[in-house]
Amino acid sequence: AMKKTNRVCAYCGSVTELSNEHLFPKFLHERSQGSMISVARTALGDKAVSGELKIGDVCKRCNNGQLASLDNYVCDLHDRFFTTIVHPGDRVDFRFDFERLLRWLLKTAYNIARARGGAIESFADLVNYILNGTNRPKGFRVFLQLIIPTATSSREWLNMPDVAEIPPAPARIDFLDVRILVGFNIAFVLSLNSYLFHVFKEDHRVPRNIRALIWKNLHKNMPGAYEITDKHRAIVYSSSLDFMTFVEGNSVFTRHLEMMKRHNDQLKQSKKKAPSIAAKIDKP
Numbered sequence: 001a002m003k004k005t006n007r008v009c010a011y012c013g014s015v016t017e018l019s020n021e022h023l024f025p026k027f028l029h030e031r032s033q034g035s036m037i038s039v040a041r042t043a044l045g046d047k048a049v050s051g052e053l054k055i056g057d058v059c060k061r062c063n064n065g066q067l068a069s070l071d072n073y074v075c076d077l078h079d080r081f082f083t084t085i086v087h088p089g090d091r092v093d094f095r096f097d098f099e100r101l102l103r104w105l106l107k108t109a110y111n112i113a114r115a116r117g118g119a120i121e122s123f124a125d126l127v128n129y130i131l132n133g134t135n136r137p138k139g140f141r142v143f144l145q146l147i148i149p150t151a152t153s154s155r156e157w158l159n160m161p162d163v164a165e166i167p168p169a170p171a172r173i174d175f176l177d178v179r180i181l182v183g184f185n186i187a188f189v190l191s192l193n194s195y196l197f198h199v200f201k202e203d204h205r206v207p208r209n210i211r212a213l214i215w216k217n218l219h220k221n222m223p224g225a226y227e228i229t230d231k232h233r234a235i236v237y238s239s240s241l242d243f244m245t246f247v248e249g250n251s252v253f254t255r256h257l258e259m260m261k262r263h264n265d266q267l268k269q270s271k272k273k274a275p276s277i278a279a280k281i282d283k284p
Contacts, residue, residue, distance in 0.1 A: 009059035010114060011067070011131050019063050020054040023111045024171045025071040027078065028192070055115045066131045070104040073097065078192065085167050086146040086194035090238045094144065098230045102142060103130050105199050109188050112173050122178070122185045122201070139185075139202040144236055145225035147196050150244035168193050168243040183211035194238075196246075198222060 007018055058067065081094060107130045110123045129136055149165035168191060176187035183206035190197045200218075202211060219225070224239030 011062040021058040023053040027075040082192040143198040143225040
């Protein structure tokens, strides 16, 4: 690995040699067998890539310590819950540690915001909480919505896919524009297969009646979403929202899906074109 020169760690602020932190943890790539295609921001614009995306501004102590333990916790949750695609009528008894789950969601959002060159000021007060889990800042609200696959038969296709259903994406994050969302400092949705987490941090300086109005509009777009709290357990029923309908309401995601699909097709084509080793050996 390339040695990183001494710079400031994005988490603990120490000036030291830095290492690469995964944007989405390694376990997600390992468990989604080639279907994890990400969109990376490059100098030439957004590009679909199948590699594991990383950011090189985290010290080894943070990377291998607290951040790794959050990843391990969510890896365990993933194997117990997130790998299962939820179908209509399903009921999930979700058991979780709210603190660790929220810290992991925030860590992932912070990593991706830095990698995309997005606004990270709102994360400045959260870094200590992400690392140490102490003094959770006020104003967080987290909702879980269980997205169902789209039945292929439920819509018209130009080219009918040869599968019965289109499952949700293995891992995805979208930031909502807090400049429009008055009353919030942070707003993003992060999905792991069927599990769609909506994370908001309210700005209590904005009057309650204005925030209530925004909440009302947000709830309309989150059918079947359930607010998860410190209670460590939530009984959640599958949402009426299916994956493709969710995608169609999200223009950025629609564009990214197209890019991912093209990238996937290119990968398949290049595999077909590569001659086998046996064919290369000259026959005597």
